[in-house]
């Protein structure tokens with residue numbers, strides 16, 4: 001009789017242990033998903049690289065990461081540039097002076113501008129995951145002052 005009870009208890013313990021293991025596996029799955037990072041980009045009327053800048057102006061992030069555009073100075077926004085986002089991705093355009101956060105899922109390069117200061121060269125580039133800069137990005141018609149900044153950014157992107 002005693003032996004039977006012990007066996008039953010042992011079986012119950014084993015079952016309990018298995019259940020705990022299943023729960024543990026289920027929970028350890030979460031941190032992997034939640035490991036997506038959020039990067040902060042300041043929108044500045046004057047920064048280290050001169051007037052009208054995103055800081056930083058080049059980001060390398062992983063698919064699923066997020067970027068928060070912070071209007072540190074007034075009268076800026078963040079908007080994707082036509083012809084400088086991966087195919088089938090919908091662009092975005094934030095409201096002037098609003099903090100704006102968005103996720104980047106598809107690997108590739110994302111050219112970003114500040115709508116009011118595009119002509120003053122206020123642009124940045126985000127590289128998501130493993131990607132090669134499409135040559136077509138170099139032929140996009142950008143304002144004169146944005147050109148040298150993009151040339152620098154493309155150079156960084158190809159390092």
Ligand SMILES: [Cu+2]
Nearest residue numbers: 076114117122
């Ligand atoms: Cu601006």
